[in-house]
Amino acid sequence: MPRLSDTICADHKDLKSYYDQIVQAEDEDEQTRWQNMLTWELARHVVGEELVLYPALKQHLNEDAAEDRQQHQMIKEKLAVFQNLKTTDPRFIPTMAILMDDLAAHVNHEERVDLTNLEKAISEEESNNLAVSFDRTKNFVPTRAHPSAPDRPPYQTAVGLITAPLDYLQDLFRKWPDSESTPNAPAE
Incomplete structure (x- = not known):
């Protein structure tokens, strides 16, 4: 188990590869499909971390993850702008680049410090259980950025349970990359 x-x-x-797909896309339709994929996965990832990783950091390392939450808030705000841009908008690529730069800085710290310290503090079984919870959590959280939503349980969970079905309904009408190349992609 991972x-x-x-x-x-x-x-x-995966998030980095979706960004690369957008940059390398040959037409606007393909860019839109990968934009939807990046948005879908990043929105779910951020909330999954807030509901699973941050409480684990608090419990096992007595870290409140305040700086991480601030970084997530900035990412959600930038994602909210990016997710609503048309690929023909001149702000599309610059907005995405700024979003991904902020994400890269956050990811670097998270992988180098937060996750390393947490893995040292918990058993392999606990880590495996948290991985399952993280993956499971991403199945019921919003699929779009909602930066004004609460970012801490239990309010975040309650708002997410209300918001997620609306996002999933809208996702039915979005364009997605070919499912063979993206096993996590929602059905079109």
């Missing part, structure tokens, strides 16, 4: 750090780092790698 450890929590393996699961989160795999998500980070």
Whole structure:
């Protein structure tokens, strides 16, 4: 079974690959599909960390993750702008680049410090259980950025349970990359 750090780092790698797909896309339709994928996965990833990773940091390392939460808030605000841009908008690529720069800085710290310290403080079984919780949590959280939503349980969970079905309904009408190349992609 994968450890929590393996699961989160795999998500980070996927997010970077979605960004690369947008940059390398040959047309606007393909860019839109990958924009939706990046938005979908990043929104779910951020909330998954807030509901699973941050409480684990608090419990096992007595860290409140305040700086991480601030970084997530900035990422959610930038994602909210990016997710609503058309690929033809001249701000599309610059907005995405700024979002990904902020994400890269956050990811670097998280992988180097937070996850390393947490993995040292918990058993392999606990890490495996957190990885399962993280993956499971991403199945019921919003799929779009909602920066004005609460970022701490239990309010975050309650708002997420209300918001997520609306996001999932809208996702039915979005364009997605070919499911063969993206096993996590929602069905089109």
